[in-house]
Amino acid sequence: MATTTCTTNTPKIEKKPKVLVLQRINAYFEGVLSPHFDLLKADESSLPIPAFLSTHCRHIRALLVMAPIGTFGSSLLDQLPSLGLIACTSAGVNHIDIDACRKRSVAVTNAGEMFTPDAADYTVGLLVDVLRRVVMADRYVRNGSWMLKGDYPLGSKVSGKRVGIVGLGSIGSHVAKRLTAFGCPISYFSRAPKPNYPSYTYFPNVLDLARESDVLILSCALTDETRNIINRDVMIALGKDGVVINVGRGALIDEPELVRCLKEGVIGGAGLDVFVNEPEVPEELTHMENVVLSDHRAVTTPESFKNVLELAIANLDAFFSGKLLLSPVSC
Amino acid sequence: MDKIGVLVTHKPLPYLEQELTRRGCRLFRLWESPESRRLEFCRENSSEIRAIVGNSNFGADAATIDALPKLEIVASFSVGLDKVDLPKCKERGIRVTNTPDVLTDDVADLAIGLTISVMRRIPSADKYARSGAWKKGEYTLTTRFSGKRVGILGLGRIGLAIAKRAEAFDCPISYYSRSEKPHPNYTYYSTPIDLASNCDILVVACALTEETRHIVNRAVIDALGPKGVLINIGRGPHVDEPELVAALVEGRLGGAGLDVFDNEPHVPEELFALDNVVLVPHVASATIETRTAMADLVLGNLEAHFLKKPLLTAVV
Numbered sequence: 001m002a003t004t005t006c007t008t009n010t011p012k013i014e015k016k017p018k019v020l021v022l023q024r025i026n027a028y029f030e031g032v033l034s035p036h037f038d039l040l041k042a043d044e045s046s047l048p049i050p051a052f053l054s055t056h057c058r059h060i061r062a063l064l065v066m067a068p069i070g071t072f073g074s075s076l077l078d079q080l081p082s083l084g085l086i087a088c089t090s091a092g093v094n095h096i097d098i099d100a101c102r103k104r105s106v107a108v109t110n111a112g113e114m115f116t117p118d119a120a121d122y123t124v125g126l127l128v129d130v131l132r133r134v135v136m137a138d139r140y141v142r143n144g145s146w147m148l149k150g151d152y153p154l155g156s157k158v159s160g161k162r163v164g165i166v167g168l169g170s171i172g173s174h175v176a177k178r179l180t181a182f183g184c185p186i187s188y189f190s191r192a193p194k195p196n197y198p199s200y201t202y203f204p205n206v207l208d209l210a211r212e213s214d215v216l217i218l219s220c221a222l223t224d225e226t227r228n229i230i231n232r233d234v235m236i237a238l239g240k241d242g243v244v245i246n247v248g249r250g251a252l253i254d255e256p257e258l259v260r261c262l263k264e265g266v267i268g269g270a271g272l273d274v275f276v277n278e279p280e281v282p283e284e285l286t287h288m289e290n291v292v293l294s295d296h297r298a299v300t301t302p303e304s305f306k307n308v309l310e311l312a313i314a315n316l317d318a319f320f321s322g323k324l325l326l327s328p329v330s331c
Numbered sequence: 332m333d334k335i336g337v338l339v340t341h342k343p344l345p346y347l348e349q350e351l352t353r354r355g356c357r358l359f360r361l362w363e364s365p366e367s368r369r370l371e372f373c374r375e376n377s378s379e380i381r382a383i384v385g386n387s388n389f390g391a392d393a394a395t396i397d398a399l400p401k402l403e404i405v406a407s408f409s410v411g412l413d414k415v416d417l418p419k420c421k422e423r424g425i426r427v428t429n430t431p432d433v434l435t436d437d438v439a440d441l442a443i444g445l446t447i448s449v450m451r452r453i454p455s456a457d458k459y460a461r462s463g464a465w466k467k468g469e470y471t472l473t474t475r476f477s478g479k480r481v482g483i484l485g486l487g488r489i490g491l492a493i494a495k496r497a498e499a500f501d502c503p504i505s506y507y508s509r510s511e512k513p514h515p516n517y518t519y520y521s522t523p524i525d526l527a528s529n530c531d532i533l534v535v536a537c538a539l540t541e542e543t544r545h546i547v548n549r550a551v552i553d554a555l556g557p558k559g560v561l562i563n564i565g566r567g568p569h570v571d572e573p574e575l576v577a578a579l580v581e582g583r584l585g586g587a588g589l590d591v592f593d594n595e596p597h598v599p600e601e602l603f604a605l606d607n608v609v610l611v612p613h614v615a616s617a618t619i620e621t622r623t624a625m626a627d628l629v630l631g632n633l634e635a636h637f638l639k640k641p642l643l644t645a646v647v
Binding site for chain 2: 067069117118120121122124125126128129131132133134135137138139140141142146147150151152154155156157158159160177178180181182183273278279281285286292293294295296297300301302303304305
């Protein structure tokens with residue numbers, strides 16, 4: 001935040017720090033950020049990006065990245081020699097080449113825990129909607145079937161289902177807290193056991209977790225280790241009544257295999273907010289009644305965006321004043 | 332229960348039908364008669380019928396009870412008994428049982444599920460994701476559920492189960508009840524309007540009685556307001572349905588999740604075009620696990636009665 005420091009009657013307004021924006025920025029975000037920062041918007045220039053960067057961005061120290069789309073790696077960093085911070089407003093940063101940033105001493109901040117409550121809520125909503133068939137039942141009412149065909153087929157009880165969480169981080173632990181109130185015993189797979197959660201059962205691998213679970217919840221980051229972590233073997237272990245809920249990244253699941261397993265009845269259902277190649281949704285899924293599909297909206301609430309922007313501002317302010325970043329991504 | 336005549340008012344769970352038959356009951360299937368012939372059907376078989384298995388749509392009203400002089404017990408396949416003429420049963424010495432507790436979790440689960448589905452527009456998301464119209468980078472803003480104020484009408488078994496779940500979402504809990512309950516963490520309001528004025532999500536979780544009919548009326552709907560959400564997992568008549576429909580269509584109420592309606596299976600068609608409502612066909616206890624447990628309670632109560640043992644879940 002620009003501050004006035006002198007004692008004369010005319011306040012001296014310090015120049016707002018410059019922040020580069022390469023993606024299109026919406027009016028709401030711009031409205032919140034522009035009082036604090038001088039936003040340098042690439043899409044307002046007639047220059048193509050490489051020329052824009054070399055002409056205007058040699059002294060740029062901070063880059064704001066909003067949508068987790070595209071790739072931000074070496075070739076871009078090489079054109080931003082003064083860059084010290086990439087401030088992301090997403091939780092996931094797999095679109096940022098963290099290694100390349102580390103090599104160039106470029107810090108990366110993300111949305112921290114700002115999206116967590118919404119992501120956890122949406123996960124629970126998807127789970128209830130899959131098991132209790134809410135979306136299909138709503139359709140049944142609206143198309144007149146209740147009048148014509150009578151009662152809707154029975155669903156499956158949520159309370160008491162054994163829940164297996166893949167990744168007991170911020171989102172995973174918030175989901176666990178919510179589903180504990182539904183009487184669901186919680187198990188998890190994580191890189192290491194979490195001593196803060198003694199009442200949750202740790203499994204050292206996803207296969208064992210799946211074997212002992214009725215529901216698998218994916219709430220981990222997408223990395224090389226977690227790509228396709230949900231494969232056919234895991235789904236076979238989960239079983240014919242098993243349900244997978246994914247609000248992480250599409251590529252956590254072997255998507256063609258998921259479609260096959262749903263078709264063959266290897267698993268019982270799925271709730272999916274994310275897909276490997278959004279906005280493409282595998283066509284076969286769109287005809288299935290035992291799935292709930294969603295357009296990557298698990299975290300898009302005004303409450304989240306307000307909090308995320310405040311955090312981004314705080315990170316940028318800290319950076320420009322040489323203070324500790326609030327939500328650095330560990331490199 | 333050999334040769335005991337049981338009037339089943341609705342198409343039963345196959346497991347329940349099989350078990351009643353296996354235990355020797357003679358079943359009289361009321362739902363198979365057209366509505367206009369039902370009393371006649373009862374009278375024709377009145378010499379045999381000693382028990383009724385009712386449900387939330389058709390229990391045992393005064394006319395039916397009068398038509399069955401040998402009726403000894405009404406075992407309702409529901410927890411709500413608004414369709415059973417309880418005073419008449421008491422007068423005739425007819426026992427009445429219901430299915431409490433076994434369905435509490437399912438109903439509470441659905442109440443929370445409906446709330447999230449309404450606020451986060453999950454059915455719309457699903458429709459959109461299937462449509463092929465989803466464009467790259469587009470996202471839809473919906474309202475957060477966590478932390479919103481949840482107001483519960485009726486803090487009985489189901490109300491408490493809903494409160495317990497909502498607390499895990501950091502929702503402050505308030506309630507209206509005939510009298511204040513020993514729950515210091517929950518804020519008590521002495522009228523439904525006060526409750527509605529002070530919450531974001533209003534859940535109907537009380538029994539349907541003469542006093543609670545239209546407990547959610549125009550004034551309460553207005554108090555809940557254009558950002559408020561109504562969740563009804565009670566009974567249709569708890570809510571003034573025409574007022575509710577008007578409020579939703581006109582934008583005076585923010586949204587609704589409805590499992591029950593005034594005249595099921597009729598649902599006001601004006602609601603079909605709205606994406607801030609979620610409509611489900613009375614499924615709050617409709618899971619295989621719970622319906623089986625409910626059937627076991629019905630069977631257990633009937634058996635206890637005819638074996639002259641204490642009933643499991645008697646209300647009368």
